[in-house]
Amino acid sequence: MTLRAVVTGVGHYLPERIVPNAEFEQRIDTSDEWIRTRSGIERRHFAAEGELTSDLACKAAQAALARAGLQPDAIDAIVLATSTPDLTFPSVATMVQAKLGMTRGFAFDVQAVCAGFAFALANANALILAGQAQRVLVIGAETFSRLMDWEDRATSVLFGDGAGALVLEAREGKGDASDRGILATDLNSDGRFRDLLYVDGGTSTGTTGHLRMEGKEVFRHAVEKLAATAHAALDKIGLSGEDVDWIVPHQANIRIIEATAKRMKVPMERVVVTVQDHGNTSAASIPLALSVGHERGQIKEGDLLVAEAIGGGLAWGSVVLRW
Known part of the structure; x- marks a missing residue:
């Protein structure tokens, strides 16, 4: 028998404050039509003053634990992407x-920006396969609204805050692609492209800094690399885009999502899309989409999913799992 990391619970949390595109018209030279046309985003959520990334993450984790029917002390490890x-x-x-x-187990963060949740899932999967943990809580949580330069219309309208979480449990499988759980992962990075997407603050500056992005270049790399990593992960288990029930992509931009689906030869009817409601929530993007897709009744037990993302670094990766 083969050990698999199986999803047994999923949940998410969004801050109460909803920020429609129209609100940005009062700050910068932009419009609802401009934002929708270029990104597909209609609204996003911003954390309240004093509401921390850990607060969002905790609420998403509680929802996932409730779905799994578990108490916190049943968890062996927390892997959190932010x-x-x-x-x-x-x-x-x-x-x-x-x-x-x-009060038991261990917990650590993973930092791969928008690709963070793919990296966190791969690490959690490895912990389970290595016997280091039986149950792992995997969380993606962000408060990107606190990194925005509100004078930059190209970036400030794109991002939002939120959190999503999964519970992974060790289960036995047959060792083939029919198993439930994580079937394959593919992780990549290339530090030569760091200047395409970064925050200009940290210990080197003594400031928090603001997000900076070369949008056209990021778009080009995203379309190319997202399809490539998804195919690489599918190839590891002898599957193709035709076998996929749902692509659950990083929700950065509807045009990137559409272009990636086209390259994978998967129709948009089989892509979970939440970017219109959440904007780009970085590492929270994929778990949010998984939770919302499950709530909508799109994602069902037995479905084959591909989750793929790219972020600053550049870092990119994908996970193939059967729900």
Whole structure:
């Protein structure tokens, strides 16, 4: 028998404040039509003053645990993806561990920007396959609204805040593509492209900084690399785009999502799309889409999913899993 990391619970949390595109018309030279046309985004959520990344993550985690029918102390590990931690250290994951009342196991953060959740899933999968953990809580959480330069109309309208979480549990499978759970992963990075998407702050500047992006170049790399990583992961288990029930992409831009689906020869009817409601929530993007897709009744047990994302670094990757 083959060990698999199977999803047994999923949940998400969005801050109460909803920010429609029209609100940006009062700040910068933009319009609802301009934003929709170029990104597909209609609204996004912003965290309230004093509402931290760890708060969002904790609420998403509680929802996932409830769906799995588990108490926090049943979890062996927390792997949390974020680029917007409450503090430089300790990790957001340990803060969530404390807020959940989890008094055992271990917790750590993963930082791969928008690709963070793919990297977190791959790490959680490895922990389970190595016997280091039986149950892992995997979280993506961001408060990107706190990194925005509100004078930059090209970036400030794109991002939002939120969190999503999955519970992965060790289960036995047959060892083929019919198994439930994570079937394959593919991770990549290339630091030569760091200047295409970054935050101009940190220990080198003594400031938090703002997000900076070369949009056209990021778009070009995204379309090429997202389809490539998805095919690479599918190839590892002898499957193709035709076998996929749902693509669950990083929700950055509807045009990137459409172009990637086209390259994979998967119709948009088989793509989970939430970008219109959430904007780009970075590492929270994929788990949010998984949770919403499950709530909508799109994602059902037995469905084959491909989740793929690209972010600053550049870092990109994909995960193939059967729900």
